[in-house]
Amino acid sequence: MQKRGVVIAGLAGGSGKSVVAVGITAALARQGYRVVPFKKGPDYIDAGWLQLAAGRKCYNLDPYLMSQGAIIDSFASRSAAAERVIVEGNRGLFDGVNADGGYSTADLAVILNLPVVLVVDCTKTTRTVAALVLGCQKFDERLDIRGVILNQIATNRQRLLITEAVEKYTGIPVLGAVPRLKRDIFPMRHLGMVPHQEYGNSEEALTYLAELMNINVDLARFEELMAPLADAAVAEGAEGSAVPPLVKIGVLQDAAFQFYYSENLEALERAGAELVYINAMQDEGLPEIDGLYIGGGFPETGARELAANTGFRRSIKKAADQGLPIYAECGGLIYLGTSIVVDGEEFPLANVFPVRFGMSKKPQAHGYTTFRVDKENAFYGIGEVVKGHEFRYSKILEWRGADEQLVVQMERGTGFINGRDGLVHNNVLALYTHVHADGTPEWAGKFVQRCRRLEEPRK
Numbered sequence: 001m002q003k004r005g006v007v008i009a010g011l012a013g014g015s016g017k018s019v020v021a022v023g024i025t026a027a028l029a030r031q032g033y034r035v036v037p038f039k040k041g042p043d044y045i046d047a048g049w050l051q052l053a054a055g056r057k058c059y060n061l062d063p064y065l066m067s068q069g070a071i072i073d074s075f076a077s078r079s080a081a082a083e084r085v086i087v088e089g090n091r092g093l094f095d096g097v098n099a100d101g102g103y104s105t106a107d108l109a110v111i112l113n114l115p116v117v118l119v120v121d122c123t124k125t126t127r128t129v130a131a132l133v134l135g136c137q138k139f140d141e142r143l144d145i146r147g148v149i150l151n152q153i154a155t156n157r158q159r160l161l162i163t164e165a166v167e168k169y170t171g172i173p174v175l176g177a178v179p180r181l182k183r184d185i186f187p188m189r190h191l192g193m194v195p196h197q198e199y200g201n202s203e204e205a206l207t208y209l210a211e212l213m214n215i216n217v218d219l220a221r222f223e224e225l226m227a228p229l230a231d232a233a234v235a236e237g238a239e240g241s242a243v244p245p246l247v248k249i250g251v252l253q254d255a256a257f258q259f260y261y262s263e264n265l266e267a268l269e270r271a272g273a274e275l276v277y278i279n280a281m282q283d284e285g286l287p288e289i290d291g292l293y294i295g296g297g298f299p300e301t302g303a304r305e306l307a308a309n310t311g312f313r314r315s316i317k318k319a320a321d322q323g324l325p326i327y328a329e330c331g332g333l334i335y336l337g338t339s340i341v342v343d344g345e346e347f348p349l350a351n352v353f354p355v356r357f358g359m360s361k362k363p364q365a366h367g368y369t370t371f372r373v374d375k376e377n378a379f380y381g382i383g384e385v386v387k388g389h390e391f392r393y394s395k396i397l398e399w400r401g402a403d404e405q406l407v408v409q410m411e412r413g414t415g416f417i418n419g420r421d422g423l424v425h426n427n428v429l430a431l432y433t434h435v436h437a438d439g440t441p442e443w444a445g446k447f448v449q450r451c452r453r454l455e456e457p458r459k
Contacts, residue, residue: 004226005085016151023209065439176217246272259296267444285315291451294332369413
């Protein structure tokens, strides 16, 4: 079967592209296709839903965090076994970090040489949709916009008017029209959807979305408009083969800690790590491991359960004091603090760092970051410059340490406090910045090597 691929993009965040991308992925997977999904990053939540819908790992492709060569290699290698490839964009099609649209979904589509299907929110509009689509078509003629899917359609008359106008003025076919839904299939929290790990019945939601696409989108025509993909040669070493396990690295993965790039976990395995998944809400303590990776997530929503698991919190503190290598990002950083205040109630945490956290109703940091390492730590060398991203609603209520104890200087982004990030305690490094292993390829190897330097296994 000919492998085919497409980018599903929107005009803005909240346009419905995730409903369409996840729904089509689920529908194709249920037809028996091997679907490999990608998400234009940085993103964990949409990627999680795409992964669940496909039954296969979802990978992030990010032109800011990754070089063009790394993007092409990742796409080629990770889609090698696919029959259908779905790439979901982010924000609006042309939205980037500057007026030139740098690092946008459009840029990614050009790098991958993939056509675009555009999802348009049609709330309270008809013919104007044709002008919007025509504008996208003319704005960057490098793009190949092959189809349009209408969203939030209220009446059949509205659907007919918009379809006729779009096809008349742009020549781009309308592949379907998703009606205005009576249920909010993807409730929003902060600036994104609720993660599937916290969703009441994620499988029922996927079935609903698959049927929604089957009924309202011409999937056969959608597949015809996808671009045939050649079995591109993968650059030597792009994926590599895993070495025999040298160390055991624990990974906190539960409802509170869920933000991990598949690429990061695979990179650790290729570098020689056996990953041991741990539940901070339920497990009594850390198992025998040589290192620990605590990713991001929503520890505030699980604060009561995390606080109640006293034995586990104490095992984290003991391991950190004894020198276990621990790498923590965002939610992981919060968990290593003294406490977090949620809705006026304070919950104790692992108490590795002397900091109290609270929650804000507005984002405290959001976007790409770059930091320069200027002090010693267990994972990065002095002088290294690392790209990443941050997204948080948490805020620092009380920091009883000193800025000099933070080992990186933010060149772009907010960081922890006063333009700095990177809290250190023995072999622990905790940052608000998330990194992507394909953009920071040295990260995994250094993590594993730090774990190997332990004189004896930590318990």
